[in-house]
Amino acid sequence: MGSSKHIxxxxxxxxSAPVFLSWANCGGKMEAQGPxxxxxxxxxxxxxWGEQTWEQAESTMQIRAMELALKKANLKRGDISLAxxxxxxxxxTGTSFAMRxxxxxxxxxxxxxxxxxxxxxxxxxxxxxxxADHTAAIxxxxxxxxxxxxxxxxxxxNQRTPTAQWTATACGCCIxxxxxxxxxxxxxxxxxxxxxxxxxxxxxxxxxxxxxxxxISAYFRDTGEGPKDFDLILTGDLGRFGSDILRELFDRxxxxxxxxxxxxxxxxxxxxxxxxxxxxxxxxxSAAVLAGYLLDNLTSGKWRRILFAPTGALLSTxxxxxxxxxxxxxxxxxxxxxxxxxx
Amino acid sequence: MGSSKHIxxxxxxxxSAPVFLSWANCGGKMEAQGPxxxxxxxxxxxxxWGEQTWEQAESTMQIRAMELALKKANLKRGDISLAxxxxxxxxxTGTSFAMRxxxxxxxxxxxxxxxxxxxxxxxxxxxxxxxADHTAAIxxxxxxxxxxxxxxxxxxxNQRTPTAQWTATACGCCIxxxxxxxxxxxxxxxxxxxxxxxxxxxxxxxxxxxxxxxxISAYFRDTGEGPKDFDLILTGDLGRFGSDILRELFDRxxxxxxxxxxxxxxxxxxxxxxxxxxxxxxxxxSAAVLAGYLLDNLTSGKWRRILFAPTGALLSTxxxxxxxxxxxxxxxxxxxxxxxxxx
Numbered sequence: 001m002g003s004s005k006h007i008x009x010x011x012x013x014x015x016s017a018p019v020f021l022s023w024a025n026c027g028g029k030m031e032a033q034g035p036x037x038x039x040x041x042x043x044x045x046x047x048x049w050g051e052q053t054w055e056q057a058e059s060t061m062q063i064r065a066m067e068l069a070l071k072k073a074n075l076k077r078g079d080i081s082l083a084x085x086x087x088x089x090x091x092x093t094g095t096s097f098a099m100r101x102x103x104x105x106x107x108x109x110x111x112x113x114x115x116x117x118x119x120x121x122x123x124x125x126x127x128x129x130x131x132a133d134h135t136a137a138i139x140x141x142x143x144x145x146x147x148x149x150x151x152x153x154x155x156x157x158n159q160r161t162p163t164a165q166w167t168a169t170a171c172g173c174c175i176x177x178x179x180x181x182x183x184x185x186x187x188x189x190x191x192x193x194x195x196x197x198x199x200x201x202x203x204x205x206x207x208x209x210x211x212x213x214x215x216i217s218a219y220f221r222d223t224g225e226g227p228k229d230f231d232l233i234l235t236g237d238l239g240r241f242g243s244d245i246l247r248e249l250f251d252r253x254x255x256x257x258x259x260x261x262x263x264x265x266x267x268x269x270x271x272x273x274x275x276x277x278x279x280x281x282x283x284x285x286s287a288a289v290l291a292g293y294l295l296d297n298l299t300s301g302k303w304r305r306i307l308f309a310p311t312g313a314l315l316s317t318x319x320x321x322x323x324x325x326x327x328x329x330x331x332x333x334x335x336x337x338x339x340x341x342x343x
Numbered sequence: 344m345g346s347s348k349h350i351x352x353x354x355x356x357x358x359s360a361p362v363f364l365s366w367a368n369c370g371g372k373m374e375a376q377g378p379x380x381x382x383x384x385x386x387x388x389x390x391x392w393g394e395q396t397w398e399q400a401e402s403t404m405q406i407r408a409m410e411l412a413l414k415k416a417n418l419k420r421g422d423i424s425l426a427x428x429x430x431x432x433x434x435x436t437g438t439s440f441a442m443r444x445x446x447x448x449x450x451x452x453x454x455x456x457x458x459x460x461x462x463x464x465x466x467x468x469x470x471x472x473x474x475a476d477h478t479a480a481i482x483x484x485x486x487x488x489x490x491x492x493x494x495x496x497x498x499x500x501n502q503r504t505p506t507a508q509w510t511a512t513a514c515g516c517c518i519x520x521x522x523x524x525x526x527x528x529x530x531x532x533x534x535x536x537x538x539x540x541x542x543x544x545x546x547x548x549x550x551x552x553x554x555x556x557x558x559i560s561a562y563f564r565d566t567g568e569g570p571k572d573f574d575l576i577l578t579g580d581l582g583r584f585g586s587d588i589l590r591e592l593f594d595r596x597x598x599x600x601x602x603x604x605x606x607x608x609x610x611x612x613x614x615x616x617x618x619x620x621x622x623x624x625x626x627x628x629s630a631a632v633l634a635g636y637l638l639d640n641l642t643s644g645k646w647r648r649i650l651f652a653p654t655g656a657l658l659s660t661x662x663x664x665x666x667x668x669x670x671x672x673x674x675x676x677x678x679x680x681x682x683x684x685x686x
Contacts, residue, residue: 082533103537110429110452131348319440327442
């Protein structure tokens, strides 16, 4: 049963290669000042997005991104048989309140900043397996909701350490289908938790790098492929420090990641001109970079094939206070520019 | 594509009817004093489960339940291609830290107390679609971790209102496969958020009852079935007050739920002898009732076919403080006693 859908120990092959029918993203002020600003559908200076609270603003970003993605795909809310999504807020309320607006069948996903990858893999599985005709995957984060939940209230003007990252105020939404034209998901690797024993919540790139290494290595092992088989390899939000660690981990295996490996958290901002220290993070970071810069350029013909591997740090303020180390995880997807993929 | 896997607007049909290969559950002191105590694999008086914190105790419950379920199925951790699970802790750390122990490919699920249903549906989809040979679904809650996170620190001895429920200290774990004998999942209904506009976090049964009504009604509409087609219909944790509301909602449609509909939150405790007010709640409540009482009796021959519909209240303390109402959700599964189901 299903053996053709497995490769090696960890890789799933989607025979039908589900299609990205549309995608849309939103960003805030800092994202507007970053190098990817022209790849955003909506950029908003007001951190409240016209709402009363930042939490409502995060849900509003999700609602706007979904609205745009549906419009681009020429679909209505009722056409989405299953929506997968998540965020970093306690009890994932950023997504719940957006999904309340849409009333779509909804499964909440949580693997921290790797949530967009989990959502996309499940959305692709639902299409490829024949359980849904159209699915949506969405993830968001908001600097102000994350800062006060994980660190200190915003008015304190918390000082950040050199290894700290900046939670992106961003959201990405993708709509998948079984037929049509657009970039396609051909493979996926659901990640396993890897915990290097680090306890500093201001150095999450270092905590997540081994997980990214495990997931990407598993794909290389399972398929016999390597960096040369991709135009781009991307992690979610290891930032500058974490991505250096990842390059070093692959160096030990004589795998050269220096040419075409980048991190979404580094791409999103002008570092060091923008004061984001090690770069962006947050569930919205890799989601928004995918649902704009990456999918746009897979469509324009700039790239043919990418490995997209968002990373998550599965900590909470409680786990940190209790002295626990930070479990890392990374899920990966292979995305190819449009062409007929043989089933 | 896949039309045979859809019925009506909301129901998924699993052609292969994935099998429950094994299940195991854990409970605490109150669960040991309840009427289902003999259906628990492990009951522990110590609320810390030998750990330093209640949060660690919750992860330990998950580790113990998974360990037992693997053993009963005669499987090793490496045999599980995908694990789905979640809990109520901020950032779902109860599950993350348990999954760190196991190192299985892991997707975090969050739809509050409906998390076991979401996990099971995704686990069944992964088997039925051919993406995995064995999957695990797990969910937990702990009275002490929930009480201090959602309400007040434990030593305050918080007084509860008459409509309040008691977060179960419990965990359920199920292992699914594509072949073998055991109860089978034949259908699933992923739920949509329904929000009746209620704002009292001490009356969550009322907030969730309309969602349970929507999901169960959708199944009845899609299939033409009704209460008479089931030995039992179960909601997750509407409690006494919420389940009365659900019966009334169905009464308006002339659907009689008075004979075989029950709520897992009511079944778990001796009410009112045990002082649980409206009954049990928590992601572990329906998970533990399923992974013991329900699956045991589907195996013993007592019942042939049940509709299992856990319910979730998608609030957070922040959303409540900000005056938001409580979005409810319910996901449903049809589970049949072992027999060959035609594909």
